[in-house]
Amino acid sequence: MDDKPVQRPEDDYAFPQAGRERMILPQPVSTLGMGAGNVEKQMLARMSPDRVFMMGDNPALPRMPKAPQLLDFFRLRFTEITFNHLLQSAKTALDAGQDEKIVIACLLHDISNGALLRTEHGYWSAQIVAPYVSEEVAWAIQHHQALRYFADEAAGFKYPDAYNKFFGPDYQPPEYIQQAHRDARAHRWYMTSRLITVYDLYSFEANCPVDPEQFTDIIGRNFKQPREGLGFDGSPTAHMWRTMIWPNNFL
Ligand SMILES: [Fe+2]
Ligand SMILES: [Fe+2]
Numbered sequence: 001m002d003d004k005p006v007q008r009p010e011d012d013y014a015f016p017q018a019g020r021e022r023m024i025l026p027q028p029v030s031t032l033g034m035g036a037g038n039v040e041k042q043m044l045a046r047m048s049p050d051r052v053f054m055m056g057d058n059p060a061l062p063r064m065p066k067a068p069q070l071l072d073f074f075r076l077r078f079t080e081i082t083f084n085h086l087l088q089s090a091k092t093a094l095d096a097g098q099d100e101k102i103v104i105a106c107l108l109h110d111i112s113n114g115a116l117l118r119t120e121h122g123y124w125s126a127q128i129v130a131p132y133v134s135e136e137v138a139w140a141i142q143h144h145q146a147l148r149y150f151a152d153e154a155a156g157f158k159y160p161d162a163y164n165k166f167f168g169p170d171y172q173p174p175e176y177i178q179q180a181h182r183d184a185r186a187h188r189w190y191m192t193s194r195l196i197t198v199y200d201l202y203s204f205e206a207n208c209p210v211d212p213e214q215f216t217d218i219i220g221r222n223f224k225q226p227r228e229g230l231g232f233d234g235s236p237t238a239h240m241w242r243t244m245i246w247p248n249n250f251l
Pocket of ligand 1: 109110121122144145
């Protein structure tokens, strides 16, 4: 992916907190259990008139447009692996002749891994996009979290070899995931979610770049982009999009 930010007219104005060092406190969820000491107290002690905590645009990240749309997050925020993975999954579903609802579900299924959270990613991803997609698509994204641990060979899904490597061959999903799988199997939208797992690519090394622009029309018909931009439309998940715009904010 060419992640060089495009120079935009709004880049001309100064970044906030100009002239001062901007400290970034790691998010609690990303350091818990890592064995690193808690740096909160040390960083608070380092504050001075010239050294403050980051708020707003981080000069180390490409500046987002004022009214960001879905593909801006893909291009300017997502990690390369998630960027490629989502586009390749959606392309595979499209090439297989799947309905647009499956293609959009594949395009969004792991969206939280791009720039927010990996833990519980099916639930987070569903919640982030829920105000903008159909109820069925959000449901399918949520339940792929559980379904990917359980084979359905009649539907074309085997337990991924990659999971034996990621988690060890003796890994057993916890009870709440087993329950979510049972619930999903009995649901009328089961196949929508199951197809996400079928077109999910479990090899993350494959390098076949997909141009995100080819999904512009499908996004237009299946994802309600707010005029004010994602993060600024007052939706119940606007704060999640803003967190991806300004991931280093102190508060
Ligand atoms: Fe996933
Ligand atoms: Fe995936």
